[in-house]
Amino acid sequence: MSAPAIVSTAPVARAGAAAKKTGVKHRRAILTFVLPFGTLFALFYLVPIGYAIQRSLLVIERDGTFGQAREVFGGLSQYVLVFQNGPFWRSIARVLTFGAVQVPVMLGLALLFALLLDSPLLRGKKFFRLAFFVPYAVPGVIAAIMWGFLYSPKLSPFSAVTENVDFMSADLVLWSIANVVTWVYVGYNMLIIYSSLLAIPTELYEAARLDGAGQVRIAWSIKIPLIMPAIVLTAIFSIIGTLQLLAEPQVFRSFSSAVTSTFTPNLTVYSTSSIPNFNLAAAFSVVLALATFVLSFTFLKFTARKEAK
Amino acid sequence: MRMNKRAATVALLSVAAVGLAGCSSADSSPDSSGDAAAAVGDCAPSTGKVDLTFTSWIPGMEDVVAVWNEQNPDIQVAVQTGPNGNGGTYQNFFNQLKAGNAPDLGQIEYDALPNFRVQDGLMDLAACDGVLDAQEDFVDWTWGQVNFGEADAVYAIPQDSGPMAMFYRADLFEANNIAIPTTWAEYATAAEQVRATGGYITNFSQSDINQFAGLVWQAGGTWFQNDGTDWTVDLTSAESTKVADYWQDLVDRDLVSVNPPWTTEWDNAYNTGSDWTWNSAAWGANSIMSGAPDTAGKWAVAPSPQWEAGDAASGNWGGSSTAVFKGSEHPYEAAQFALWLNTSDESLTLLNKSANLYPAAKSGLELPVLKEGVAFYGDQPIYDVFAEASGQVSADFVWGPTMTQTYNDVSDGFKAAVSGQGTLSEALATGQDSTIAALEAQAIPVKK
Numbered sequence: 001m002s003a004p005a006i007v008s009t010a011p012v013a014r015a016g017a018a019a020k021k022t023g024v025k026h027r028r029a030i031l032t033f034v035l036p037f038g039t040l041f042a043l044f045y046l047v048p049i050g051y052a053i054q055r056s057l058l059v060i061e062r063d064g065t066f067g068q069a070r071e072v073f074g075g076l077s078q079y080v081l082v083f084q085n086g087p088f089w090r091s092i093a094r095v096l097t098f099g100a101v102q103v104p105v106m107l108g109l110a111l112l113f114a115l116l117l118d119s120p121l122l123r124g125k126k127f128f129r130l131a132f133f134v135p136y137a138v139p140g141v142i143a144a145i146m147w148g149f150l151y152s153p154k155l156s157p158f159s160a161v162t163e164n165v166d167f168m169s170a171d172l173v174l175w176s177i178a179n180v181v182t183w184v185y186v187g188y189n190m191l192i193i194y195s196s197l198l199a200i201p202t203e204l205y206e207a208a209r210l211d212g213a214g215q216v217r218i219a220w221s222i223k224i225p226l227i228m229p230a231i232v233l234t235a236i237f238s239i240i241g242t243l244q245l246l247a248e249p250q251v252f253r254s255f256s257s258a259v260t261s262t263f264t265p266n267l268t269v270y271s272t273s274s275i276p277n278f279n280l281a282a283a284f285s286v287v288l289a290l291a292t293f294v295l296s297f298t299f300l301k302f303t304a305r306k307e308a309k
Numbered sequence: 310m311r312m313n314k315r316a317a318t319v320a321l322l323s324v325a326a327v328g329l330a331g332c333s334s335a336d337s338s339p340d341s342s343g344d345a346a347a348a349v350g351d352c353a354p355s356t357g358k359v360d361l362t363f364t365s366w367i368p369g370m371e372d373v374v375a376v377w378n379e380q381n382p383d384i385q386v387a388v389q390t391g392p393n394g395n396g397g398t399y400q401n402f403f404n405q406l407k408a409g410n411a412p413d414l415g416q417i418e419y420d421a422l423p424n425f426r427v428q429d430g431l432m433d434l435a436a437c438d439g440v441l442d443a444q445e446d447f448v449d450w451t452w453g454q455v456n457f458g459e460a461d462a463v464y465a466i467p468q469d470s471g472p473m474a475m476f477y478r479a480d481l482f483e484a485n486n487i488a489i490p491t492t493w494a495e496y497a498t499a500a501e502q503v504r505a506t507g508g509y510i511t512n513f514s515q516s517d518i519n520q521f522a523g524l525v526w527q528a529g530g531t532w533f534q535n536d537g538t539d540w541t542v543d544l545t546s547a548e549s550t551k552v553a554d555y556w557q558d559l560v561d562r563d564l565v566s567v568n569p570p571w572t573t574e575w576d577n578a579y580n581t582g583s584d585w586t587w588n589s590a591a592w593g594a595n596s597i598m599s600g601a602p603d604t605a606g607k608w609a610v611a612p613s614p615q616w617e618a619g620d621a622a623s624g625n626w627g628g629s630s631t632a633v634f635k636g637s638e639h640p641y642e643a644a645q646f647a648l649w650l651n652t653s654d655e656s657l658t659l660l661n662k663s664a665n666l667y668p669a670a671k672s673g674l675e676l677p678v679l680k681e682g683v684a685f686y687g688d689q690p691i692y693d694v695f696a697e698a699s700g701q702v703s704a705d706f707v708w709g710p711t712m713t714q715t716y717n718d719v720s721d722g723f724k725a726a727v728s729g730q731g732t733l734s735e736a737l738a739t740g741q742d743s744t745i746a747a748l749e750a751q752a753i754p755v756k757k
Binding site: 059060061062064065066068069081149152153154155169170254255256257258259260261262270271273274275276277278280 | 399400403404407426427428429457515516535538540567569571572573574577578710711713714717718720721724725727728730747750751752753754
């Protein structure tokens with residue numbers, strides 16, 4: 001274990017003062033515990049991001065068609081292409097539309113189910129908790145294939161409906177996908193919210209009941225405000241997930257005439273990297289990551305300010 | 310976490326989920342850098358036992374390789390199977406090449422070879438024992454696909470070809486007293502008659518752009534030219550436009566179904582007799598058998614409809630090669646395996662039985678198995694039709710260096726067109742522009 005040793009000797013001089021101030025007496029132990037996380041974080045998070053950024057700044061040069069390709073520094077030229085790429089920005093607009101409808105619906109359902117599970121009125125809680133969560137255990141690709149069959153015009157068990165309503169058409173396919181995503185992730189979000197509900201001290205409910213509050217009032221005035229952080233968390237996960245939609249549209253692409261190779265931002269990245277044009281794909285990814293970052297933090301700021309009020 | 314899990318499942322499963330298409334394939338083994346001028350590298354045998362890896366999507370490839378492994382204890386090949394090339398395997402190859410851990414051998418269709426060569430993924434096998442001499446063993450145009458017209462280079466060993474013909478439901482045509490079309494004009498007339506019975510003469514594929522290319526190929530068009538330095542992209546030639554307008558008309562008049570291909574819905578349309586013909590390649594015989602098992606014995610094969618009565622032209626769809634990837638430490642052994650795989654009678658017979666591959670090797674064309682009647686096709690010796698078609702395939706069709714992108718972009722346009730937005734010709738025009746842009750992004754010289 002040479003790494004911790006090195007880390008520990010250098011700061012030792014200042015450690016005394018720091019320890020007194022902050023009360024950190026176990027610097028070495030802390031570093032030892034942080035090291036595995038730090039290493040993995042750097043290896044699988046920071047390094048890949050840095051690599052993507054580096055790739056995105058390169059362009060290809062070659063002599064003749066089959067000449068050896070050289071990657072040379074190209075400044076921001078890949079980013080210029082990204083910003084000129086109509087299909088990419090249309091795909092961002094598409095997933096934002098998707099998210100604006102799907103995320104509130106999904107989280108609304110998740111909240112409703114969590115509150116029902118938490119209410120004393122419901123029987124068979126264990127069964128329902130598991131039943132709602134089971135779709136999440138189905139891999140996204142399998143779920144999409146399954147729903148693809150359910151939507152299928154002639155082969156669906158509900159062909160009386162699907163022969164007349166084309167769920168794979170340009171008008172509907174986005175919402176057909178939204179339905180799949182909702183089906184898969186409602187249970188997952190419900191569990192996060194539900195576990196947060198379980199952490200609320202029951203004294204609060206007793207006090208509320210003494211004040212004459214019914215179950216609905218308790219849910220509205222006590223439970224929901226107290227679990228707001230959990231709801232915000234699931235909302236952020238969902239926003240990130242929406243911007244990164246890939247599996248469902250990728251599967252639906254083979255069933256539906258309306259899903260193109262640039263249907264979602266991540267599908268655009270995938271198609272670009274399979275040209276293969278890794279540099280442009282890297283630039284797309286970096287821009288997508290920034291957009292996700294900005295959107296998530298705007299949402300956080302927005303909700304934080306609201307709570308402060 | 311939601312994201313991680315999703316990403317992982319995508320990586321692992323989407324490929325498997327989507328990749329049911331049935332193109333034939335081959336693996337090729339190039340060695341040495343892409344330059345024609347590059348000195349032919351050495352291709353010396355390794356000492357001791359050699360283990361090779363080979364990625365392919367051909368049904369039954371494991372059994373063929375098992376025969377090789379039994380006969381060659383010192384050169385053991387491990388087969389890894391995946392989805393068809395454009396269904397995900399090519400993407401994996403590109404990623405593996407980038408990461409430096411590509412398999413020794415890979416299955417690559419002819420249309421994707423330039424793409425791999427531009428990415429410097431193929432070894433030039435010319436120096437390997439017996440490879441250059443093998444030229445005369447193969448049908449001429451297939452060799453042209455693997456050496457890019459360079460006399461002293463071989464970037465892959467041809468495996469099979471996909472001469473096109475028309476699969477049709479003999480029983481339905483006969484029962485409804487509809488003549489078997491021999492020209493595209495008759496085909497359109499027959500389409501009306503078939504539609505009057507409630508069926509569709511065929512399904513227009515919105516995503517098999519290589520099939521559409523085969524139809525353009527038959528019409529005498531080509532999409533790419535390379536004059537040695539510069540590329541010309543020509544998706545909008547008179548021939549391409551003629552083919553596009555022909556199918557657009559059938560789509561507009563609802564005379565062809567437009568199910569997304571290779572889906573259960575598509576299989577079902579054939580299995581239930583709703584779709585009557587399929588303009589496909591020799592390997593397509595396998596796709597119908599597996600996709601429409603209830604129609605056994607009712608199919609037959611006729612030569613492709615012609616643009617002018619009396620013409621005798623055929624297109625090609627698919628066909629692949631066995632390539633050796635850059636980075637392989639055993640190009641000699643890999644080349645020996647690739648030669649055996651694609652020229653030996655026992656290998657070619659097995660590949661024909663399991664995947665209906667139509668060999669690129671001349672000797673393979675004389676195999677007894679290719680002379681036999683096929684029960685699924687009413688005991689018709691169907692390979693006679695493909696043999697004739699094979700001789701009618703023009704050797705001039707050239708593939709571009711970014712075919713994955715061209716296919717994707719044209720397919721996006723075709724999808725819109727069959728949904729009523731835009732036309733097939735417009736899709737080709739869009740594909741033309743985006744292909745030129747993609748070539749420029751790769752710094753590949755292109756004439757505008």
